[in-house]
Amino acid sequence: MPEKYRDHTDKYCKRVLRLYFMILCLWPTVIVAQLTSPLSFSPRQQVLYPVPEGVGDAWMEKAKGFDTYSENELVQKIACYELAIPLYKMAANRLKQAMALQMLGDCHNHQGMLPPALSELEEALTIYKEVQYPALQGIYDLLGNVNSQMGNYKTALKNGYMAVKTAELQQDTTLQLCTIYNRLGLTFFHLAEYAQALTYFKKSLEVAKKWKDTASLLTLVPNIASAYQRLNQPEEAIHILKDMEKRYDITSDEDKITLAAGLSNSYVSMGRYDDAYIQVKRLQSLSRSFGASHYMQDAIYKALISYFQAIEDYNSVKQYGIDYEGYCKQAGYTYELLNDYGYLFRADSALGNYPAAIDYYQQYKVLQDSLYSEEKTREIAQLQMQYDMEKKDHDLLLKEQSIQLLKRQGLLQKSDLQRARLEGYVIIGGTTTLAILLILGYNRYQLKQNINRQLRRQQQEIHEQHNSLHVLLYTQRKLVAEKDWLVNEIHHRVRDNLQIIMRLLNAQAAHLDDKNALAAIHESRHRMQAISLIHQKLYLSGSMAIVDMDIYIRELVAYFKDSLTGLQQISFDLQIADVYLEVCQAVPIGLVLNEAITNSFKYAFANGGKGAISVNLHYVAEDYVLLAVKDNGKGLPADFEKRRHASMGIILMETLSEQLEGDLSVKDENGVSVTLIFKPQHNREKLPGLLKLVNKTA
Structure with missing residues (x-):
């Protein structure tokens, strides 16, 4: 917000607050009673004294003057909402209370404080439902985003689908739909469903292009590049990032970080480490512009750790990995913490710190099981299939309605035509011609009915084939996952059995005095270790x-x-x-x-x-x-x-x-x-x- 408008807003808010404080002084008895025991007043009495609601409006207006993307101003913005919420509660204005809670939850989300954000957003949703507020797509979208960052993917996916469904019911085509599609795509990205994530990112991009919103475009293009990179298409990722750099004037540090991180990750995927190093130096320089807990540090940490891992600089991986671990724990980022444990495990393994490596691997497995257990994966797949089926039923219903509308329009047109012809035939007295036209009209009606029946049969066949394909794909994915698990378990068992044999050899060696026998056992143990190491790697x-x-x-x-x-x-x-x-x-x-x-x-x-x-x-x-x-x-x-x-x-x-x-x-x-x-x-x-x-x- 320009400085002159912010000064004007501050002066307006100060005047409003001064006015309401004067009213407070005029009615001290009533206000004190409301402050000490608001439940003793009926809703009718509270409406007669709207002082708390007015003060709450003033705090909400003042909050608009602070920038969400500035760390210091974000703290002041949060303070304004925290002051407004109890005032709306005192005034019994549930709708405004829910709106203030939603804004507060969004601010805590930007701040990286996910648990309080989740609690505030859930309370806001409960109030919205109580007052039967229909436009819930925004609150569902925020809940999906927060749950996704906390690793609650089933809940995140459910909220994302509800946001899309509500937006469609409300016929919402604003930029809010762009945000909904983008965050649903991020949830699929965390679930490693990169093709599905790319689909929603592109939907979001179309909305942003329609509104010509540059800020949204600069956010979505790096997300699309990340999806292409995970789909093993780093060349395409670099192409769209370079195109973005040429098309738009990138001035903010946040957009510079997003671009540099995307290019670095893509260059690392292609093995172009010299090009990646240029982006890494840029990220290290930009990192100093933000606080250690700022949300942009997430993209910087991931890009730096990925680069140093690729060039096998495990000391740097260890250093940044430990810093990133503290960052993720403070913010509650579960998905990012899981990946960081994997990096720390590989770094300590390469550096020979095997006790620390084992500890990080155990934490990695515990967190992975909590996020991607078989039951959760099955529930998410069922939820996704249910949404797809509902969406297709909705599309078929719309098509059916369109067909019915076309039929009614056709019947109306046909009726008008027959009336016009009938009038003409009456004028010329051609009863024979009228009979012929009626027969032709009936034949056309029968032909149209036949065509409609064929279309319905074809739609039914397509629907059945689609359902069969969904079931087949789900079964195939399940079989592939079971095969991978079985092969993994085989290598695990082979490695454990080899370790048991080595322990048996060590135990046997402890009871032998013959040097030749001891030497033979030691040599056999080395051979077993050579084989065991392979299965451990696999x-x-x-x-x-x-x-x-x-x-x-x-x-x-x-x-x-x-x-x-x-x-x-x-x-x-x-x-x-x-x-x-x-x-x-x-x-x-x-x-x-x-x-x-x-x-x-x-x-x-x-x-x-x-x-x-x-x-x-x-x-x-x-x-x-x-x-x-x-x-x-x-x-x-x-x-x-x-x-x-x-x-x-x-x-x-x-x-x-x-x-x-x-x-x-x-x-x-x-x-x-x-x-x-x-x-x-x-x-x-x-x-x-x-x-x-x-x-x-x-």
Whole structure:
């Protein structure tokens, strides 16, 4: 609001307040009685003394002068509404009381104080229903938005649908419909129904374009870009964001943050980290313009954490993740807190902080189960199906009404035509012509009736096919979810069984004195750990069959450093390309790597001296992968060929290379060099880009 108008509003409010305070002084007895015991006055008596209602109106008018998007002015706006509500209650004006509660709840929503916002909005809805206020689309929309942010998705979806339904009944085509569609789209976005979210975002965009509302357009375009990004279309997201930047003069810091965050997330999805870094620096600079609890910090945190996760800067992920955790808890953002626990778990896992990682993973699972339990998912699907069916019934009813109207119009037109013709025939006395026209009219009527019957049959068939398709899609989604759960559970059980075997080996080792037997048990335990680590990766990742060898080999080497005493003196040079293997090939590779590193530790650096071991995994030729493990130790013994067939490690590596249908060679080249060349079961081109990104950040 311009400063001159705000000054004018303040002067007006001060005059109104001064007038009512004078009235208070003139009627002290009545006002004191109302303030101390308002219930002792009947509604008729309260109407005779409208002083509290007038003062409440003054506070409501003063609240309009404060900017909702300014943190300091928002506090003053909230204070005005809090003063107006009890005054309206005292004056027994329930409608104004509900309106003030709705405005207060909206302000608390902007402030990020979701629990009080929910309580105030629910109280406002109750009062609206008591006074039978019909235009409830606004309050339903706000309730849907607050519940969505708190993770109450079933209630949020129900309120969103009620907002759309009420707006349609009220024939509301204002900008409020734009907000309703946008917030319903956000609820579907949190439910990972990105196609459905995109549909509602586009509906909202059409309303904003109709009203030429630039502020709404600058909000909706980044939402649409986020949906395209989640639908694996980052190029489309970047295109519409760049188009928005060219079309509109983006001056506010809020819109700059929204644009920069959208571009950063899209660039990260495409692996364009240099372009993303430019947007990250811009976000870090803009973040200083707002308080730590401002609602725009949400978009900044998510973009920064996503970028540092992608470039594997886990210290930064940890730092921003902890700050974001406090922000989400203070505001009550459940969906964002769930994602943040996932980031903190991956960061602590990569940094080796396994106790903290386990704690964050447990919190992640508890929160995930509370938000996306099977029962809640089924209820939400049923609610969505019910809404779709009601909407289609409503559309069919409208079509039927349109058909009935057309039929009535046709009958009226036909009647007029017959009357006109009848008059003409009477004038010319053509009784024969009149009979012919009546027959033709009857034939046309029969033809139209036949056409209408065919249309009704076709509509019925379409309706039945649509219902069958809905049931089929729901069943298919349920089967896919059950399959994913079963595969996930298999990897979980395999990993747990391997851990049990390792504990049994440890327990057996505790009762053995034979050094050879102890060594054999320790080697077996390392082999089990190599296999267990693969199943752990598969269980925690989004893919159930593909292993990112870069992350797997690095974690396997980290395990050796922690478990083999003396290995800390040996440096590792890891040159690992972006290689993704299926489980049937990743397990043999892990075992070969285990044997090679263990042999280097046992024989090449037997005296505990310093040394280096290099591990190289990359593509060679077109469709082959090379695994090379080399140390700079004392090399092979002179009688290596004689002992070759007696060495369990060499026999195991040769057997594993045969299983991979690859070529294994062990050479003495300034140390021992173990080389394995094999062909993966899939080509690099067949791996989708999104799967690579997910595995890279798992």
